[in-house]
Amino acid sequence: MTEQPSPIRVWYRPMRSRDREEHHRVATPLELLFDLCFVVAVGQAAAALHHALAEGHAAHGVTSFAMVFFAIWWGWLNFSWFASAFDTDDVPYRLATLVQIAGGLTIAAGVSSAFEGDFRLIVAGYVLMRLAMVTQWLRAARSEPECRPAALRYAAGIVVVQVLWIARLWVPGTAGAVAFVVLVVAELAVPVWAESSRGTTWHPHHIAERYGLFTLIVLGETILSATNAIKEGTIEPGHTGALISLAAAALVLVFSMWWLYFDRPGHARLVRRPTMFTSMSWGYGHYFIFAAAAAVGAGLEVAVAYDTGTLHLGGVASALPTTIPVAVFLLSVWLLHIGPTNECRPIAIGFPVTAVLVLAASFTPAPIHVAAGLTAALVVLTVVASHGSRSPV
Known part of the structure; x- marks a missing residue:
């Protein structure tokens, strides 16, 4: 029997869709590491909410927490659903995940300043995470013809919305809050638009x-x-x-x-x-x-x-x-x-x-x-x- 190469020794694989009916499909060590790094961001958000509540700034604290937590949750969600459909666990995939982890930790570092109204660091980490996902979707589009329309829609939608997130940093006051809501809706709409062409094979x-x-x-x-x-x-x-x-x-x-x-x-x-x-x-x-x-x-x-x-x-x-x-x-x-x-x-x-x-x-x-x-x-x-x-x- 020919020995199968271990995942670490295979540096590159075509990014094919995983089998939706695959048996024993469980979280990988890389996914667990990804989650572990996001513990830091969740902890920072909860701590900042506690301080705001303790100081009597409930409305501001809850609003800031909801905004910050969206960045944490949406980055985690997109990684998880993509991995469920296309996880190759090769070297480029691991390196792209490392970039997403770096983005998540940058978000964690920017939580305190975001509660004070400065979202620059959080946006930097968030955009870093999302653009790393673009490289993953482009790999999927190249390797999997059947999922190419959906993958290209994901990549295009993510890029457009990230440009708008950066532009929002210069939108002040109430207009900035309205822009935030509009961009959240845009983020949520990208998967709906992409999956309407041909759904990905998440498990x-x-x-x-x-x-x-x-x-x-x-x-x-x-x-x-x-x-x-x-x-x-x-x-x-x-x-x-x-x-x-x-x-x-x-x-x-x-x-x-x-x-x-x-x-x-x-x-x-x-x-x-x-x-x-x-x-x-x-x-x-x-x-x-x-x-x-x-x-x-x-x-x-x-x-x-x-x-x-x-x-x-x-x-x-x-x-x-x-x-x-x-x-x-x-x-x-x-x-x-x-x-x-x-x-x-x-x-x-x-x-x-x-x-x-x-x-x-x-x-x-x-x-x-x-x-x-x-x-x-x-x-x-x-x-x-x-x-x-x-x-x-």
Whole structure:
């Protein structure tokens, strides 16, 4: 039997489409490294949001966080879907991924200045990431005739939008904010336009795994906040009991969020209804899941500051930074994984009802604890309601 060359010794391969039905299609070590580098950007965005909320600048903080997180999420999303369809793991592919990682780290370095209104560094990192994707799409267009129309549309659309992102840096005030929204719509429209010619062969199970891994990354921000609560308890003797209790509630909260997201196979909808609308709505809708999960960590940091008496906000104002993103997370998981018309009515109804109750928990004396209890109760409901009725996927 002839020995097959290892991927490292093959320096170049034609960039052919991967088989959509390929068995055992899992995340590669390079994809995991890519995710690891994006942890830095997510952490910087969550930390900047926490500082803005703690200083009472909620509207500015949330707006800046949403803008910064779009750059992080969109760069990650485009890499992941492209890799699902065309990953060759040869030397040029790895080097292009290295450039994208450099762009992601540049975005992380520019988060603080972006919250102060200076987006130059973030745009530099973002454009670097996106132009690296152009080289990948041009390789795909050259090697894969069937996907050439879509690949060329991707490349052309990305280049045009990046030029506009750079031009936006000189657009001030309200006009700049409007331009940002217009360019976000343009970015979202490029895949819709490109895939309408001939869809790329992304792998449903692989995409679901990639999204699950990024969900774990953003949930990690919440775990970090729970850890900070315990650390603060060791240096704030007068608040030790309250902070340890808060840490326990935060741990229950993040575990419940993890359970609810992964309770249903993420690829199920992509396999059952593999239309462009299904894949786009599922892929784009995860922005709210990812951003909400990362924001929960920032909210818990605010709750820690409130319990230690270092925050000049009221109880409700210090609770909302946690309860609002938890509610958004629950509603987003409900829409993308469960569905309002789910055959199991207790589960279909339980998610939106719990989201409303979590928001109402903001007005209770112990909002984080109540929110944690409500999400844990929803976990119990899903386990009991689906017992014996779930078929393996």
